[in-house]
Structures are given as C-alpha cells and as structure tokens.
Amino acid sequence: MTVAVVDAGPLYAAVNADDPDHERSLEVLARPALELVIPALVVAEVTYLVGARMGSQTESVFLRSLEQFAIEAPDPRDWERIGDLVERYADLPLGGTDASVVALAERTNARIVITLDRRHFSVVRPRHCESFELVPA
Numbered sequence: 001m002t003v004a005v006v007d008a009g010p011l012y013a014a015v016n017a018d019d020p021d022h023e024r025s026l027e028v029l030a031r032p033a034l035e036l037v038i039p040a041l042v043v044a045e046v047t048y049l050v051g052a053r054m055g056s057q058t059e060s061v062f063l064r065s066l067e068q069f070a071i072e073a074p075d076p077r078d079w080e081r082i083g084d085l086v087e088r089y090a091d092l093p094l095g096g097t098d099a100s101v102v103a104l105a106e107r108t109n110a111r112i113v114i115t116l117d118r119r120h121f122s123v124v125r126p127r128h129c130e131s132f133e134l135v136p137a
Contacts, residue, residue, distance in 0.1 A: 041097045
C-alpha cells in the first residue's frame with residue numbers, strides 16, 4: 001500500500017454533502033490502494049470547522065468515523081520542522097496545520113498528499129522528494 005497524508009479540505013468536504021468537492025473527496029478517501037494517515041492537527045482543524053458550521057451532532061459523527069484511520073500526533077522532532085516551514089513559507093502563509101502535513105509526509109516518506117489546497121502544497125518543497133503528488137486531481 002502507498003502511504004498518503006490527508007489534509008483538512010477533503011475531510012471537511014467528505015463530511016459536508018453540500019460542499020462542491022464532496023464526491024471527489026469521498027472517492028479519494030475510499031481508494032483501497034492508499035494507506036491514509038491524518039495529522040492530529042488536521043483532525044483538530046476539521047473538528048472545529050464541522051462543529052462551528054454543521055453543529056455538534058455532525059461533529060460527533062465525524063469524530064466517530066476517525067476510528068478507521070491512522071491519526072498521527074507530531075513527533076517531538078517534528079515541531080522544529082513545523083516551525084521552520086511556517087517561517088520559510090510565511091509569505092503564503094503556510095500555517096502550522098499545513099506544515100504538520102508536510103512534516104508527517106517527510107517522516108513517513110509519503111509522496112502523496114490528499115488535499116484541495118493546491119496553492120500551498122504545490123509551492124512547498126519537501127525534503128524527501130522533489131514535489132508532492134496532490135490528489136484528487
């Protein structure tokens with residue numbers, strides 16, 4: 001299986017049936033050939049958005065759905081890299097959650113990032129590969 005790190009956009013779109021990216025997000029998140037890994041900071045961001053925009057009932061359904069995924073907290077060594085990325089890409093700006101996606105991808109040697117955020121992830125240059133493969137296309 002191929003490891004893919006999941007960003008917040010597709011998770012939120014998968015929860016929100018009215019999101020224009022709902023169907024394609026569901027499709028990519030269900031690909032059997034991908035081993036999905038979600039940074040804990042992404043879970044926090046999506047939980048906040050779902051709760052604030054869709055209510056606590058939907059938030060609780062989202063949280064229960066996470067049992068099928070591997071959720072990874074930042075490793076203690078990831079924090080320095082996250083800080084470096086935020087500083088280096090301050091002009092985007094690249095926030096801590098997106099930087100945690102990059103740091104986890106580097107740590108797991110994942111070349112695929114599941115994201116709707118082409119602006120940030122097409123610019124960032126990871127340490128372990130020339131660029132990320134961003135899906136869905």
